[in-house]
Amino acid sequence: xxxxxxxxxLSTLDSRPLGRIVxxxxxxxxxxxxxxxxxxxxxxxxxxxxxxxxxQAVNGQIPRxxxxxxxxxxxxxxxxxxxxxxxxxxxxxxxxxxxTQRTEIRLYSAAVQRQLPEEPLQPVPMGQVYLADDxxxxxALRMDGYLKEGSRTGIPVGVYRAGGxxxxxxxxxxxxxxxxxxxxxxxxxxxxxxxxxxIEWIMGSIFAHFPPQKGSVAAVCxxxxxxxxxxxxxxxxxxxxxxxxxxxxxxxxxxxxxxQYFAPYKSDGFSLNTLRSNDALLHNVSALTWGLREVLQxxxxxxxxDDVDAKADALIDFIRERVVDRDFSDAILGSKxxxxxxxxxxxxxxxxxLSALEGKNxxxxxxxxxxxxxxxxxxxxxxxTRCAGLVTDAGTVSDLPFGSFQDRTVYVxxxxxxxxxxxxxxxxxxxxxxxxxxxxxxxxVNHVIVFVDxxxxxxxxxxxxxxxxxMLLDLAERGRYLGLVLFSAQQFRSxxxxxxxxxxxxxxxxxxxxxxxxxxxxxxLSPAVKTKLATLExxxxxxxxxxxxxxxFVRFPRPAIMRGRDGAERYPQAADVELEAAxxxxxxxxxxxxTLGWVQDAIGLRxxxxxxxxxxxxxxxxxxxxxxxxxxxxxxxxxxxxxxxAAATALRPAPADDPYGF
Amino acid sequence: MTAATSVxxxxxxxxxxxxxxxxxxxxxxxxxxxxxRALELSTAEPTRQISATIIEGHELRARRVFGDxxxxxxxxxxxxxxxxxxxxxxxxxxxxxxxxxxxxxDRRNQRxxxxxxxxxxxxxxxxxxxxxxxxxxxxxxxxxxRDTTDGDVDASEHPLxxxxxxxxxxxxxxxxxxxxxxxxxxxxENRPLLIDGGISGAEQxxxxxxxxxxxxxxxxxxxxxxxxxxxxxxxxxxxxxVFVVTSPKxxxxxxxxxxxxxxxxxxxxxxxxxxxxxxxxxxREQDIGTRADEVxxxxxxxxxxxxxxxxxxxxxxxxxxxxEEFLRAIMGT
Numbered sequence: 001x002x003x004x005x006x007x008x009x010l011s012t013l014d015s016r017p018l019g020r021i022v023x024x025x026x027x028x029x030x031x032x033x034x035x036x037x038x039x040x041x042x043x044x045x046x047x048x049x050x051x052x053x054x055x056q057a058v059n060g061q062i063p064r065x066x067x068x069x070x071x072x073x074x075x076x077x078x079x080x081x082x083x084x085x086x087x088x089x090x091x092x093x094x095x096x097x098x099x100t101q102r103t104e105i106r107l108y109s110a111a112v113q114r115q116l117p118e119e120p121l122q123p124v125p126m127g128q129v130y131l132a133d134d135x136x137x138x139x140a141l142r143m144d145g146y147l148k149e150g151s152r153t154g155i156p157v158g159v160y161r162a163g164g165x166x167x168x169x170x171x172x173x174x175x176x177x178x179x180x181x182x183x184x185x186x187x188x189x190x191x192x193x194x195x196x197x198x199i200e201w202i203m204g205s206i207f208a209h210f211p212p213q214k215g216s217v218a219a220v221c222x223x224x225x226x227x228x229x230x231x232x233x234x235x236x237x238x239x240x241x242x243x244x245x246x247x248x249x250x251x252x253x254x255x256x257x258x259x260q261y262f263a264p265y266k267s268d269g270f271s272l273n274t275l276r277s278n279d280a281l282l283h284n285v286s287a288l289t290w291g292l293r294e295v296l297q298x299x300x301x302x303x304x305x306d307d308v309d310a311k312a313d314a315l316i317d318f319i320r321e322r323v324v325d326r327d328f329s330d331a332i333l334g335s336k337x338x339x340x341x342x343x344x345x346x347x348x349x350x351x352x353x354l355s356a357l358e359g360k361n362x363x364x365x366x367x368x369x370x371x372x373x374x375x376x377x378x379x380x381x382x383x384x385t386r387c388a389g390l391v392t393d394a395g396t397v398s399d400l401p402f403g404s405f406q407d408r409t410v411y412v413x414x415x416x417x418x419x420x421x422x423x424x425x426x427x428x429x430x431x432x433x434x435x436x437x438x439x440x441x442x443x444x445v446n447h448v449i450v451f452v453d454x455x456x457x458x459x460x461x462x463x464x465x466x467x468x469x470x471m472l473l474d475l476a477e478r479g480r481y482l483g484l485v486l487f488s489a490q491q492f493r494s495x496x497x498x499x500x501x502x503x504x505x506x507x508x509x510x511x512x513x514x515x516x517x518x519x520x521x522x523x524x525l526s527p528a529v530k531t532k533l534a535t536l537e538x539x540x541x542x543x544x545x546x547x548x549x550x551x552x553f554v555r556f557p558r559p560a561i562m563r564g565r566d567g568a569e570r571y572p573q574a575a576d577v578e579l580e581a582a583x584x585x586x587x588x589x590x591x592x593x594x595t596l597g598w599v600q601d602a603i604g605l606r607x608x609x610x611x612x613x614x615x616x617x618x619x620x621x622x623x624x625x626x627x628x629x630x631x632x633x634x635x636x637x638x639x640x641x642x643x644x645x646a647a648a649t650a651l652r653p654a655p656a657d658d659p660y661g662f
Numbered sequence: 663m664t665a666a667t668s669v670x671x672x673x674x675x676x677x678x679x680x681x682x683x684x685x686x687x688x689x690x691x692x693x694x695x696x697x698x699r700a701l702e703l704s705t706a707e708p709t710r711q712i713s714a715t716i717i718e719g720h721e722l723r724a725r726r727v728f729g730d731x732x733x734x735x736x737x738x739x740x741x742x743x744x745x746x747x748x749x750x751x752x753x754x755x756x757x758x759x760x761x762x763x764x765x766x767x768d769r770r771n772q773r774x775x776x777x778x779x780x781x782x783x784x785x786x787x788x789x790x791x792x793x794x795x796x797x798x799x800x801x802x803x804x805x806x807x808r809d810t811t812d813g814d815v816d817a818s819e820h821p822l823x824x825x826x827x828x829x830x831x832x833x834x835x836x837x838x839x840x841x842x843x844x845x846x847x848x849x850x851e852n853r854p855l856l857i858d859g860g861i862s863g864a865e866q867x868x869x870x871x872x873x874x875x876x877x878x879x880x881x882x883x884x885x886x887x888x889x890x891x892x893x894x895x896x897x898x899x900x901x902x903x904v905f906v907v908t909s910p911k912x913x914x915x916x917x918x919x920x921x922x923x924x925x926x927x928x929x930x931x932x933x934x935x936x937x938x939x940x941x942x943x944x945x946r947e948q949d950i951g952t953r954a955d956e957v958x959x960x961x962x963x964x965x966x967x968x969x970x971x972x973x974x975x976x977x978x979x980x981x982x983x984x985x986e987e988f989l990r991a992i993m994g995t
Contacts, residue, residue: 077987079971087968098966099733100980101772103987 019129034124043163047553049132054125066140067110070526076102137167156249158554181505182480187493188510195489200559215446216407230276231567233259242557253560258409262288264390270582274414278571350377387422405444438482447483455490476503494519511536591626714884714905722889727958734960736853738981741840754821758786760832786828868913875938894930896921
């Protein structure tokens with residue numbers, strides 16, 4: 001696959017000037033802004049990139065200035081509307097009969113993107129204005145610095161279109177995925193499928209263009225609503241216009257090749273809690289379940305400050321350090337030894353401890369007051385209920401493949417149907433694990449993109465401090481050094497913590513809400529640019545990037561993947577099933593020869609927990625002989641034996657002289 | 663009907679400051695004049711009344727222009743001039759810098775484009791009142807010179823009279839280039855051309871069927887007595903009878919007064935224009951009324967858009983204002 005060469009021939013573009021620079025005392029040109037007029041039928045509009053050719057040399061070089069149109073004015077020689085009224089006797093209909101249109105001007109203001117030579121930086125000189133061609137756009141946006149053959153780090157983000165110019169716009173991988181700058185944030189109104197589509201498109205573009213010398217890259221996406229990301233490995237419908245954009249950007253118009261889905265179970269413990277539960281798509285869907293050990297480290301996520309004061313925190317630390325996964329004994333508990341591995345084990349430990357304390361009428365144990373112990377027991381025991389399906393009493397663990405992440409693979413974690421607590425827990429633990437592994441350089445890939453939608457919910461600009469927000473701030477501020485990159489999306493950028501969006505080197509804007517545009521964060525944009533943002537079509541974005549002095553508008557193609565809604569219709573969610581069917585569905589992904597009859601025979605009358613533990617173990621280990629492995633996980637059944645009847649002892653005969661005999 | 667010719671490149675006459683610099687170098691013993699007003703602002707033509715021969719009927723009377731206004735004009739011609747005293751030589755001899763320009767603006771799809779334009783610069787000097795050495799130095803400078811005395815050695819030596827001669831000469835130059843453009847148009851086109859001012863100065867134009875002159879200034883009135891009362895009492899969309907304007911040095915043309923806008927409550931000549939077209943031949947004289955109505959409908963159609971904020975907007979059509987704006991832009995006056 002090859003991208004369109006940067007220096008393509010300019011065969012079709014008109015080389016005639018389309019405008020002339022004008023400057024007046026009231027509206028002078030400056031080093032950062034200039035004004036020009038055009039013919040009424042010129043293709044210039046807000047967002048058009050233009051090139052100015054100066055008329056006089058500076059230091060022996062004719063200055064060349066690149067700018068982007070940020071404001072437009074149109075007016076006639078009419079001094080006051082009253083004159084027009086007078087001219088038509090107050091009758092609007094007669095205006096259309098006027099033999100002559102008044103002299104009219106199209107005057108544009110453009111923001112300077114780049115001046116060549118860059119020094120001395122002077123006001124934009126008088127000169128002629130030309131429509132920018134491919135090369136001009138590359139120079140204007142300073143893309144020429146990172147699109148050189150041999151050291152190319154460009155990632156296509158879309159195509160800039162104006163007046164016949166079709167130029168692919170590239171982001172610099174060093175500034176998108178680190179280490180120079182990193183992170184990407186997209187904002188826009190809901191319902192236009194712009195935010196998610198743009199992220200999907202850019203991820204595809206990154207996978208296609210990420211320079212090999214920079215290592216490997218994977219993505220972890222949290223599906224937070226509906227079926228948005230549930231079918232990104234399935235092909236979707238795109239049209240010819242989209243194909244042209246794909247071709248222009250050198251990105252294959254195909255769905256993601258390598259995708260792994262993860263979803264917790266529902267509260268029944270065996271039905272996957274995801275809209276991607278159709279039998280036909282289960283081959284790359286894995287359960288996401290954690291036990292006590294995985295959860296206790298993130299207790300802070302689930303327990304708020306009222307729950308966890310300093311005393312409770314000390315007890316939780318004690319349990320984490322001294323009780324969980326260790327052989328624990330204590331005089332007060334007698335000779336009994338505890339190995340706490342699951343919530344069930346922990347509950348037993350708490351019960352025995354509290355019974356012992358009550359029995360001896362003790363108010364405290366090892367500096368912990370009995371009330372604190374009761375409180376912590378209550379809160380921790382509650383977690384498995386609040387996060388049922390994700391957190392298991394039994395301690396069964398099914399997790400992302402930390403340590404063996406694959407290059408160009410998307411890991412989708414479907415949290416759309418989970419309670420907020422469970423979503424927070426998943427987010428906190430996954431990101432922390434990613435960071436830990438990236439720090440140790442043993443994740444399996446060098447860079448990970450973490451995509452979080454609805455950022456204003458997880459990192460709001462106001463409200464209480466949460467663990468998730470702290471973590472997002474840390475990720476935004478320090479992630480780029482590790483290769484941990486945040487791609488985030490939200491409807492209202494102004495409602496997201498400033499440090500999170502402020503650290504996003506690249507910012508994309510889809511169609512914006514007028515109220516949002518009225519917030520101070522958009523004060524740097526001209527009224528015309530704001531108007532354009534408020535009316536952007538689907539598939540259009542405004543892009544800000546560290547190399548771009550001014551934002552630029554681009555078009556991007558519809559992702560070549562199945563849209564969530566289409567996927568949900570084509571692959572309906574599987575109905576809740578009995579335990580046998582759930583086990584069959586899971587095991588069949590490993591061994592298609594397994595039948596329902598075999599599962600029923602294997603399960604017999606065993607209890608549900610035991611069966612699920614065996615199923616989960618098989619799914620985790622993925623053994624070669626699935627049937628044998630599964631059966632080995634079940635407790636052995638003692639073979640039935642036929643009872644033999646003992647021979648009855650013969651009755652002793654009654655004495656002959658028995659007075660009671662008959 | 664031929665297509666419009668391509669637009670001429672804008673002439674770049676010497677900038678005013680450079681002329682002043684040249685004069686300062688040529689005549690270091692004289693001082694450049696500062697703050698001088700344009701001569702056009704200080705000159706007024708005397709008023710005159712001339713009797714004219716009526717060729718539509720027997721007396722001058724008001725006639726209603728029936729029918730809706732019709733868009734008839736394809737182009738507009740106007741010229742402008744600007745003159746200023748740059749320096750006085752010994753004896754109060756003025757050296758006047760004059761700039762004249764004219765343009766035809768062609769109307770296509772309701773918008774006006776330049777068909778052709780001319781701009782000329784010159785120094786207007788009374789040679790008879792100037793030392794020959796001074797004249798020679800000016801001539802050697804490369805600047806175009808015009809002798810405002812036309813070799814008349816008896817010309818007045820009154821500085822104001824010399825100034826008036828200069829401005830009249832500038833005016834002649836302006837008329838010359840206007841006529842040049844009008845002749846060019848009439849030679850190439852047969853689409854109607856509205857000329858700001860009279861058409862009788864150039865015979866080819868005065869006899870052309872495509873040229874229509876519209877005169878806004880009424881320093882000369884072609885009516886006396888009752889006829890004058892009729893003219894001044896014309897209502898909107900009313901015209902006078904057609905008469906013939908004759909002059910020994912000019913070609914005779916047919917003319918009539920036309921009230922473009924309702925002048926009630928205004929001064930008598932508000933909204934009043936005088937129209938000139940080619941005089942009919944004797945055998946077509948009876949048709950002149952029809953022709954006057956047709957041309958009047960064309961002019962009435964140009965009543966909008968109004969030419970405000972120009973002070974003469976009551977009788978100036980927008981196409982002429984556009985010509986003036988164009989010339990103002992390129993001449994920097």
